[in-house]
Amino acid sequence: MTTELATDNCSFEWLDVTDPTKEELQGIAQQYGLHPASVSDCLQPGHLPKYEQFTGYTFIILRVYMTTAHDEADTVQALTGKIAIFVSERFIITIHRKPWEPIHTIQQTYVHTNRCTSPFHVLNVLVRTGLHTFDEPAVAIDEQLDLYEKKVFLTVRKEPLLKGLYFMKQKLEVMRRLLLHTYDIVDKMDREETANAYTRDVRDLYIKQKSLYDSMYENATHLLNLYFNISAQRTNETMRVLTIFSVFFMPLTFIAGIYGMNFRYMPELEWRHGYPVVLGAMAVVVIVIFFWFRRKRWM
Amino acid sequence: MTTELATDNCSFEWLDVTDPTKEELQGIAQQYGLHPASVSDCLQPGHLPKYEQFTGYTFIILRVYMTTAHDEADTVQALTGKIAIFVSERFIITIHRKPWEPIHTIQQTYVHTNRCTSPFHVLNVLVRTGLHTFDEPAVAIDEQLDLYEKKVFLTVRKEPLLKGLYFMKQKLEVMRRLLLHTYDIVDKMDREETANAYTRDVRDLYIKQKSLYDSMYENATHLLNLYFNISAQRTNETMRVLTIFSVFFMPLTFIAGIYGMNFRYMPELEWRHGYPVVLGAMAVVVIVIFFWFRRKRWM
Amino acid sequence: MTTELATDNCSFEWLDVTDPTKEELQGIAQQYGLHPASVSDCLQPGHLPKYEQFTGYTFIILRVYMTTAHDEADTVQALTGKIAIFVSERFIITIHRKPWEPIHTIQQTYVHTNRCTSPFHVLNVLVRTGLHTFDEPAVAIDEQLDLYEKKVFLTVRKEPLLKGLYFMKQKLEVMRRLLLHTYDIVDKMDREETANAYTRDVRDLYIKQKSLYDSMYENATHLLNLYFNISAQRTNETMRVLTIFSVFFMPLTFIAGIYGMNFRYMPELEWRHGYPVVLGAMAVVVIVIFFWFRRKRWM
Amino acid sequence: MTTELATDNCSFEWLDVTDPTKEELQGIAQQYGLHPASVSDCLQPGHLPKYEQFTGYTFIILRVYMTTAHDEADTVQALTGKIAIFVSERFIITIHRKPWEPIHTIQQTYVHTNRCTSPFHVLNVLVRTGLHTFDEPAVAIDEQLDLYEKKVFLTVRKEPLLKGLYFMKQKLEVMRRLLLHTYDIVDKMDREETANAYTRDVRDLYIKQKSLYDSMYENATHLLNLYFNISAQRTNETMRVLTIFSVFFMPLTFIAGIYGMNFRYMPELEWRHGYPVVLGAMAVVVIVIFFWFRRKRWM
């Protein structure tokens, strides 16, 4: 589906194409003089972000976060959608498989109102909007991290925490890498000849997003390590309880076992005070062990 | 075995050589004016990818994934095959020890159909095809990773998982390194003077493959760590069960041991209600321990 | 709130603006010819440090440590405050949301006393002062690290240590990253054309702070690892105690159990010296195990 | 000991010096116009590889693997020997403390046969030969790694494995670093002005060796981690066996203990079927625990 988005009083054309067939694309390519290689790039759903200068036009592939991604998504294709952009002094063409809402917002705010001054200005707004799509998952992940932090320190014994953290880390890994591949676009748009306050603004945004995702990735790594280590420490505590009980009861049970033997000739068994004496001996054992544990700082 | 692959109406020669002897190679070298050093490189089976400019021709060593590799293969030589390529304005020579099917596909699609315009065009197609050989193992490894992920979270207790992940990581390590060594070829072909839409396409493909293998390597590392840590957590759980049982039964067994002693003078043994009182005392011990565990959140 | 800080005998203006409204900012922007993009940057509370050259003026965003941060703060915004600075040959404008005490100290020491020679000199002093705000948390964190080190080696069994170290590491991570983003400002101020002994001084200070925070981050990482590993080693020790007790008492208790059986025909029970012989056998078991442990170096 | 290795029909001199005294060295230095600083470098046994251009000659320090190194050697000096080389258009001087066999092979193959064309050709052959000395330990280490891999997966319980892997990793660390320091020599010899097919060949060899050692280092690291983690998993298995036995026998032993008590009034003891009923109860306990373990997937 192809829509013309630029208004009449605009000095340029903006063609927005949703889910085109190969034939539609080739038609557009012929009309605007686009290279077949670009058309083939448009058709690859998993293509990574890039900035490519052709004679007469610039070809950009942008990847933006798509909110339809399910919880365990951890590939570039599952998490993000591709926006292919052809831009020259005269026209801008945006191509995407799924409809992308912000296109219309940009048209309303920048093109209808004549705030657009050139196709490159529209490109700049598109890239900025694309980078802003990473805001929403960042907020969600950050909240999840805070929640996980709280849970980890409460030492809740729930496995979902583990799975959640694992997939969060995978997702962050992919998104960091994607931002890395996006750098080239931001840098080329903000190169000396074409830089202006708006391209620098996009660069600022890029740096902030990269820094935020790096930070969250580090945080997820730290938290995952902490989680495992805290659970190792709990083993430690469990061991200590087991050992304390065993050390107290094994000697006592052994003593009881001794006087449970059925030998005919065991003088202690006949003594008047044999029983209380043995109980006293047991008490002594308990006290000795107690102070030994105290000295070892186990109790 | 040497075959001429270029058709008559081609402006260049394409010599394809399979498993040559040293003598054959030297003959070709003499005929086309190739340097003895290149001939010696052709004869080293484990040579890494490279791009070398000689006067009059370019010498490229490409390594492509070979599907014959067994499961525990983890060296450059076991996983990949070497394609040596000599290319000039007039000729292209491809040399390989094992037959490589895609050569014929390329000949059919590009040379027979006259879509080839120059030996360098054929070179570009060869490199692209070489990079595409990494698609198949990538898909296989990705599926294996998904399978392993599922198994890890199901906490299946099978050792093969471990061995499989170890060799997968080794394999990914080698293939990442190989892609790294391949970068020079892609970069030199796409240098300013010779760059065109097709060489940039190969660069895109390279970036995608590198990113994919990096991503899978990270994923394998995370999964291996997770696997070990989950198994450590299982130890934790085992410990907890052992400790709970021990803490309950050690005091009870000790009490039973006390009244199993054979002292002549043990007043409790003679009491009418000695037995039920002791059973009651045991119940109290159980209840106290139960609430203590509750407070500790162990039960 | 806007204050004029430069004195009459100064050759330039210094406008200090605290917590401005959007309208105030736009008024100032119009008066001094500032670009709308800079005004929008001023309004973003979490903006990272940057240095931007406009025609006619330079725009700097500085982030300084604010002492109001609570203990578990671990984001750029929670730990630091933003100082936006516009500087030209004729004027310097400082904009911040919260009042920042050092501004007044700088005015007293450098502007009132006429030690200021230009707005760029004031800028240099501001950046240096901003970097010095990291001194205080560095001293605090360093003391905490020393304290934690002592505690770790005393093997105190307290969980707060863990939480404290985790948040310290997060904080250090954020502050290192912030210093990294600040580098561009320091480097641009100290570029060849404008470098002087004072800008080099700021560079020295930057290097020192970066090095210090890197060092503390490494230290925190080492300490956290050590802490977990020491606690794993304590598990080791606990295990050893448990095993030693079990290995001694299990055979003894078993022997006692044997002679506690009620078989009618058990010749040993009738022997005159059955009881002492069994006690002797137990002593032999103890001695054998003792020497076995000795040889294993467990006792 | 100084030997003249170049034959009469050679256009240059080749002086080979074995284990020289300081005085011998100074004599040679005076005769050939060598700088005192180079002489002092020749005398330092642990000097790292370097390439230094003097007026009139080039000074190279090469380090080659020496097969006399014992198993736990892990320093540059213990693993490798130093070859100091002075080379100009007219002469090449090789200086080493221990005799180095390959010198004579090179003389036989390249100098006697007049395949040498210049001192720089000899230098190139020397560097290539030096890099090839790393082949032998690479093969040995690779075989050891394969052996260790097999042992690790067979879960053999032998400590030498650990010590062997530790020293292997140390050795690989040192050799990787040494190769890193050797890069400068290879790169300077293969610089644009002097590059030819032979210097590029040495560069290829260098890249192969570096890649091989990097790969083996990674492999050793992975294997060491795996080894520790597998041994942690074995603890897991041990724990499970202990826990299963304890959970089965602790309740049973407790029940037996109950009916081993000597209370006068214990009605069960008098029952006709008390004994078989208790045995039946024990069987029920066993069955319940068995199905509980089944559900937990521990059996």
Place this chain on the structure above:
Amino acid sequence: MTTELATDNCSFEWLDVTDPTKEELQGIAQQYGLHPASVSDCLQPGHLPKYEQFTGYTFIILRVYMTTAHDEADTVQALTGKIAIFVSERFIITIHRKPWEPIHTIQQTYVHTNRCTSPFHVLNVLVRTGLHTFDEPAVAIDEQLDLYEKKVFLTVRKEPLLKGLYFMKQKLEVMRRLLLHTYDIVDKMDREETANAYTRDVRDLYIKQKSLYDSMYENATHLLNLYFNISAQRTNETMRVLTIFSVFFMPLTFIAGIYGMNFRYMPELEWRHGYPVVLGAMAVVVIVIFFWFRRKRWM
């Protein structure tokens, strides 16, 4: 305290200043035309190494290892002392708080003997000597590492090892970082215009020291990891002993417990051969378990 170290027949002045007051420093600064910023750097005890070019002179801050550092020292200031150096064609001024012996050795060997040719030659000797101060701690740390290695493999159970390794690693971390900061000095002294055999010598020394400290740091890291892992493996061994004993004795003790029950009707107790039959049954249990352990390779 200020001393003139250059002799009369020297073409330059060498002023050595020990522990100067601020006033002394300002006097010297005025006399030699030094910038106030340098004076302020001289007064900061923790200043990191740097190389700064002023008009008319060069200002260097060198940090050298001071042997007075105690065992747990792990900061730049505790481990090293600062030497500030001002150098021009006419003079060299060395400033330090504590007396530094090597100054006098240099004066004796290079200045008194007229081997000095210029202040920059003296500077070169000073930097070389400063780098050589790292020899002594390197030897000490290397010996300690060898000792620790031996202890780790002897599995000695001593906690000081841990503390020692931790502080050694901290120390190595600081010293590596310091060497990193020193690189700029070495590199600037050895820049193309001023490079000679002596500055290259200092660069060699720098590379050797950096490589040595990197190597020792890696070694300490490996050893620390190994230490913890070996201690985890010991837990493994302890567990195995505990489990073996438990698995043997728990069934035996249970059987003994069965026949220790006091039921009136227990036919086995009345049998003539009840006792030896039960002992036989116990022997069978022992044999079955023994072979089960054998198959599991635990015994």
